[in-house]
Amino acid sequence: MHPEKLSGYREEDYLMLSGIQHFSFCRRQWALIHIEQQWDENLRTVEGNLFHKKAHDGYSSEKRKDIIVSRGMPVFSRELGVSGICDIVEFRRNDAEGIALYGREGKYLVYPVEYKKGQPKEDETDILQMAAQAMCLEEMLACRIEKGYLFYGEIRRRIEVPLEEGIRQQVRDAFEEMHRHYERKYTPKARRTKACNACSLKNICLPQIAKKQSARQYISRCIGEEEAD
Template identity: 65%
Template structure:
């Protein structure tokens, strides 16, 4: 099965979906968004990595920034922060350059490596798009973290790729139904940029009346 271009979802949405399905639906279905210190800092880091008109060559490595990618089989499109094409004995050819090259995607993130696979899944999705577009196999990539100034190497296993494919399939199903999941509060809600829109604590009270009463009581106390 292949998706039409007009039905493509945002590739970067997989990080929202993996973090919280409700967050993804609020952003990508209901078009809700709210900045916080984390999203602003992340945008500044990406701005430094992105220059769609700038490619450079460092010895045997060609660096492409803000490279557009897509997958018709997954129905997604987006951009890779950086893709390194590394000269090798067994790779793909690149127009205007001699030799063969391996493909090495790099995603830029604020902060330090996370306990979850959110960033890894986004990078894996980018690699899968590149594999489909370039008819190649990509074994590894990296996530660069602004806080540690280091790259975390990611091996693209079949398990990761299956998780990415199943996530996008579920995202398409939810998008077609225009379905937004109900609130399920967790500690991660505190760092969410949409907490004032989502009102996660509302899901822990029996009614709106109870929520209002609790809020007034806290303010007066």
């Protein structure tokens, strides 16, 4: 077990929550963005950012009948060692099973809603991000969240996602591994997969070149050739 897990991570060691979608898509992509701070603002990421801007442009909240809608809510978890922003958090009034909110009458159940530009994906990257938000909210509000939602811009529909133990464990494991890599400043080597075609960093990553030889291999080969002369 990671020693930080006993008392929780320090705030200065928090990672960006949204990094879990990069990490689960490709560990190298996450390291290039979050450790080496490299990114390529291609069309896909620019469109995604604009769409996100609509969902949260600073923090705000509004009440519609029995639902309070919070946009751009900052969240964190000491246990996971992460912080981030929730696109939308819905607080639905439920006096029997909900939690009390400061300054609000009644009790509420809590549901994160994550906005995505495209359509539902085959992988679990979006689910993991939303589950991580839910786990932060649970820790901050001392509550249990049974489900959350993913809203996809292309189909203009939200999908309900149950937050089962399996997905929660994947979130814990991913952040634990991310913290280990981050401490060591470790960037995994490029490995060409199907994911590379849709990767916003493929021009920077250049897996086809990295695959052939690393800089270290090149230098030691040159030194070896000189010694042999």
